[in-house]
Amino acid sequence: MKRLLGFWPLLTLIFALAFFLRIYRVADTPHDLYVDEVAIGWNAYSILKTGRDEYGTRLPLFFRSYDDYKLPVYIYATTLSEAILGKTAFAVRFPAVLFGTLTVLVFILLVKLLTGSQKLALLTGLLLAISPVSLQFTRAGYEAGMAVFWTVLGVYLMLLDLENKKKTFFWGVTCLVISLYTYHFSRIVAPLLFSGILYWYRARLRQIIQRKSARVTALFLILVTLPFIVYAVSPGGLARARSESFLKEIPAHIGKSLTTSLGWDIDHWLKNYLAHFSFNFLFFAGDGIGRHGVREIGELYLWQLPFLAIGLIGTIRRRTKPNQLFLFWLLVSPVAASLATPSPHAVRSLPMIVPLIYFTAAGIIKYISFVSRHSGKRIRQLAESESRIHLSAQVEILESSSDQTRVIFRRMGTLTITTIIAYFLLSYLHIYYVHYPNRTSPDWSGGYKEALDFVFAHENQYEKVALTRSLSNGYAYLYFYGQFDPSRVNISPRPQMGFGKYEFVDVPYTLPKNTLYVAQPTDPSSGRLIAQIKNKSGDVQFYIWEN
Amino acid sequence: MGELGFCSIHDIQVYLTEQLRSDIFVDQNVPLLLVRLLHNKWLYTFGASLRCYLSFWDTITYSQVVSVFLLPLILYGLFARRWRRFLWPLQLVMPLFFLFNPLNLSLGEKILWFRIYYVFLALVGFIKLVINFKSK
Numbered sequence: 001m002k003r004l005l006g007f008w009p010l011l012t013l014i015f016a017l018a019f020f021l022r023i024y025r026v027a028d029t030p031h032d033l034y035v036d037e038v039a040i041g042w043n044a045y046s047i048l049k050t051g052r053d054e055y056g057t058r059l060p061l062f063f064r065s066y067d068d069y070k071l072p073v074y075i076y077a078t079t080l081s082e083a084i085l086g087k088t089a090f091a092v093r094f095p096a097v098l099f100g101t102l103t104v105l106v107f108i109l110l111v112k113l114l115t116g117s118q119k120l121a122l123l124t125g126l127l128l129a130i131s132p133v134s135l136q137f138t139r140a141g142y143e144a145g146m147a148v149f150w151t152v153l154g155v156y157l158m159l160l161d162l163e164n165k166k167k168t169f170f171w172g173v174t175c176l177v178i179s180l181y182t183y184h185f186s187r188i189v190a191p192l193l194f195s196g197i198l199y200w201y202r203a204r205l206r207q208i209i210q211r212k213s214a215r216v217t218a219l220f221l222i223l224v225t226l227p228f229i230v231y232a233v234s235p236g237g238l239a240r241a242r243s244e245s246f247l248k249e250i251p252a253h254i255g256k257s258l259t260t261s262l263g264w265d266i267d268h269w270l271k272n273y274l275a276h277f278s279f280n281f282l283f284f285a286g287d288g289i290g291r292h293g294v295r296e297i298g299e300l301y302l303w304q305l306p307f308l309a310i311g312l313i314g315t316i317r318r319r320t321k322p323n324q325l326f327l328f329w330l331l332v333s334p335v336a337a338s339l340a341t342p343s344p345h346a347v348r349s350l351p352m353i354v355p356l357i358y359f360t361a362a363g364i365i366k367y368i369s370f371v372s373r374h375s376g377k378r379i380r381q382l383a384e385s386e387s388r389i390h391l392s393a394q395v396e397i398l399e400s401s402s403d404q405t406r407v408i409f410r411r412m413g414t415l416t417i418t419t420i421i422a423y424f425l426l427s428y429l430h431i432y433y434v435h436y437p438n439r440t441s442p443d444w445s446g447g448y449k450e451a452l453d454f455v456f457a458h459e460n461q462y463e464k465v466a467l468t469r470s471l472s473n474g475y476a477y478l479y480f481y482g483q484f485d486p487s488r489v490n491i492s493p494r495p496q497m498g499f500g501k502y503e504f505v506d507v508p509y510t511l512p513k514n515t516l517y518v519a520q521p522t523d524p525s526s527g528r529l530i531a532q533i534k535n536k537s538g539d540v541q542f543y544i545w546e547n
Numbered sequence: 548m549g550e551l552g553f554c555s556i557h558d559i560q561v562y563l564t565e566q567l568r569s570d571i572f573v574d575q576n577v578p579l580l581l582v583r584l585l586h587n588k589w590l591y592t593f594g595a596s597l598r599c600y601l602s603f604w605d606t607i608t609y610s611q612v613v614s615v616f617l618l619p620l621i622l623y624g625l626f627a628r629r630w631r632r633f634l635w636p637l638q639l640v641m642p643l644f645f646l647f648n649p650l651n652l653s654l655g656e657k658i659l660w661f662r663i664y665y666v667f668l669a670l671v672g673f674i675k676l677v678i679n680f681k682s683k
Contacts, residue, residue: 270615274606280552281607284598302594427585430577438573 007118011108014122018104018129022097022138027090030140031437031536032444034291035474037141039065041092042476044078046486054476056490061181061227062236065476069236073150073182074143087480092141099149100138104129106149110156111358113163114322123361130425133299133346133353135432136292144350147183150175151190151351155197161208162201169208170217177221180228184240185348187232188336196328200321244340246272272343276334276352279305281344290443292346294428294436299346299353301424304360311363323362330355364417372410437536446535448474451518451542452481454531459501462546463514466505467498470520478502511547519543552608553657554599555648562595563588603642609665612658617669624672634671 033041043053043063053060063070077095085091108125112118128134138145157172176194179186198205208214231237242248246268250261275281283302286293293299300308315323330352337348441447459465467478475496479489489495498504511517511527519525521540527547535541549558567586574582602608609618625634641664645657652660 267615271610274610274615274618278607279601279605280598283601284594302597430581430585434577435570435573 007112007122010122011105011125014108014125014129015101015105017126019097019101021129021135022100025433026093026097026139027088029433029437030291030444031441032446032449033089033092033141033477033480034444035066035476036070037089037092038474038476038480040070040075040078040141041082041087041089042480042486043070044075044082044092045087045480046490047075047079048082049486050490052486052490054479054486054490054495062231064236067239069231069240071143071181071183073178074141074146077146078141093139096138096141096145099146100134103134103138103145103149103152106153106156107354107357110152110159111322111361113156113159114325115320117365120361120365123364124357127304127357127361128353130421130428131353131357132294132297132301132428133286133350135428136294137347137350140291142347143183144185144347147179147186148350148354150179150182151186151193152354154179154190155193158194158197162197162204167211170213170221173217173221174224177225177228180225185336185351188339189332189351192332192335193329196325196332200325246339246341246343249341269338272338272341273334275344276337276349278344281346282356287342287344287346289342289346290440294431295439296431296435297428300356300360301421301428303420303424304356307360307363307367308356309363310366311359311361314362314366315359322358326355326358330359368410368413368417371413372406374409439537441536442539442541445474445477446537447533447541448477449481451533451544452477454533454544455516455518456482458516462516463501464512464516465502466509466511466515466517467502468509468517468519468523468542469504469506470523475504511545513547515547517545517547519545548595548599549602550654551611551658552602552605553645553654553661554602555646559592559595559599563591566591566595599646600642603645603661604638613662613665617665620669620672620676621665622672623675624668624670627671627675630671630675634668638668 043065046052046054047059052058053063053065055064057064061072063072063075074095077099078092081091081094082088085094104125107128108121111124112121115121134145154172154175157168157175159172160166161169161172173194176186176190179190232241247265249268250264281287281298282300283298283305285295286298288295315327333352333355334344334349337343337345340348437444455465455467475498478484479486479495479499484499489499492499496504505517507519507523509517509519509523509525511525515527517525517527519542521543523543525543525545527545529543530546531544532540533542533544548554548562567588570582570586574586609615625631625638627634645652645661648657650656
């Protein structure tokens with residue numbers, strides 16, 4: 001039995017649980033691919049078939065997509081996934097599932113390395129495996145979940161060298177560089193974490209720099225980071241930063257000069273930053289965006305609140321290296337998110353989950369040890385008071401029962417916490433699989449696939465298929481769900497406006513003869529209504545007309 | 548919950564009714580026992596009350612009506628060694644004052660009292676800072 005409860009068997013169990021929770025019904029819950037997922041899926045498919053993206057650029061480092069210049073790592077991972085699994089929703093989400101599960105594994109190893117405590121490491125892994133926010137972003141095609149994986153792995157490999165001299169420092173830095181090419185928050189979080197680690201281990205760093213391979217590796221890293229820096233200051237990169245920046249919200253009366261707006265900027269940034277530590281955001285409702293959470297639960301479970309508080313107070317009191325590192329991690333994680341709008345934002349502040357889970361686990365360990373220690377102390381006090389009245393036989397019994405009581409209390413504490421965790425997990429899974437699809441169907445583009453499936457089944461009866469302009473931003477839906485050859489689509493003059501008999505049209509639209517028209521309920525139309533497509537919430541998403 | 552995060556007992560009651568009604572709609576095909584286990588008035592009341600209570604400690608509620616630049620002083624004040632035994636009970640009771648609203652305050656008046664309370668804490672922090680600075 002003891003062998004079964006050892007570190008590696010338990011780690012395997014947690015890994016299996018994490019994988020199961022992420023892979024189970026991943027293709028249909030969340031029930032449709034959202035607009036970025038289909039863009040990733042279509043670009044990955046295009047790369048797989050032609051070696052070029054949807055704009056015909058050969059193996060691009062930055063994907064233009066909807067002019068938002070997506071970062072490449074997730075898309076190339078999806079290319080591999082689609083090569084094996086085909087152009088399906090499952091293939092688009094599988095990289096997120098895989099890397100989300102691997103994050104749990106690496107996180108356990110990181111905590112074990114830093115604290116030396118197997119219990120704490122396994123508990124952090126378990127909590128990350130069942131964390132609502134982690135599940136949310138590793139069950140859909142979000143690059144953010146993968147970026148967290150590269151960040152955690154990078155920190156782990158760097159610390160493995162700094163703590164245990166395993167010569168993995170530069171592999172760690174490479175992982176942080178990969179995270180820069182995975183999601184935007186890493187532009188800020190990765191350099192800050194890197195600087196923090198360099199500061200804490202500055203004494204050991206000198207030895208690493210003196211290694212023979214250090215200069216070559218450093219040169220390599222600079223070279224691979226260079227394209228990213230060039231991108232970041234390019235018009236495309238700056239446009240992306242400007243479009244998301246909170247600075248665009250400066251009221252007109254403040255003015256745009258530095259002197260007049262500086263106070264407003266700092267005030268606004270601080271408000272955005274503090275919003276990420278809001279109780280409402282962390283424990284009750286998340287950021288309110290339907291794709292970012294189930295809305296009925298925040299980033300963390302409510303039961304985590306007291307343990308998080310205990311863990312944080314313990315950290316402030318006991319400033320060990322791991323405590324300081326995770327506190328620093330917690331403080332820098334929302335920096336990127338607070339520079340953008342809206343705020344708080346669950347995706348952009350996703351690295352926060354790592355320290356929050358660590359502090360919760362530390363709080364639980366502290367609580368259980370407090371309960372068992374306190375109960376043992378009470379028995380001992382009783383024994384001492386009995387000894388004063390010379391009842392030696394009872395004293396012996398009480399003293400020997402002190403240890404037993406401590407074990408019993410520890411087990412009771414563990415059982416209570418296990419029951420609470422299981423209850424909240426059950427509650428979350430119920431909300432995720434039953435409530436969530438019904439309540440947030442429009443957020444996941446509910447009805448798009450069904451509408452297109454209807455069109456593909458009937459297209460042969462018509463000369464032309466017109467799609468409302470509201471679908472044109474999601475032109476990738478058409479190509480992803482249909483049987484289109486990327487080599488033919490991508491060479492057409494404007495595939496974003498339509499291809500072959502398909503055309504995206506403005507409203508109001510006069511329906512020509514022999515045409516099938518997919519319109520929104522608000523779009524006026526003539527012709528004959530032949531179908532209405534509902535999303536999972538039961539609302540009509542599209543009307544399909546013919547003439 | 549509550550306008551600008553200024554939650555009251557009434558908000559909790561409204562939330563409970565709305566939430567339970569909306570759950571009935573989505574939980575139609577779920578076994579009754581499971582539904583009762585996961586969604587019941589006790590649990591929802593506890594969750595909603597806690598959410599309401601904590602909204603007065605919430606960074607978003609705070610930053611909407613009090614200057615964020617005062618926050619370091621407020622924290623410094625709350626952890627002042629001599630006064631924290633008075634300030635923490637006050638901090639714990641403060642949300643109840645707004646929740647139960649015994650003086651029947653309007654939203655504007657609540658905001659004003661909320662501001663006064665936090666400016667008072669900031670003042671305590673400032674005094675502590677000055678005392679510490681002088682003693683050094």
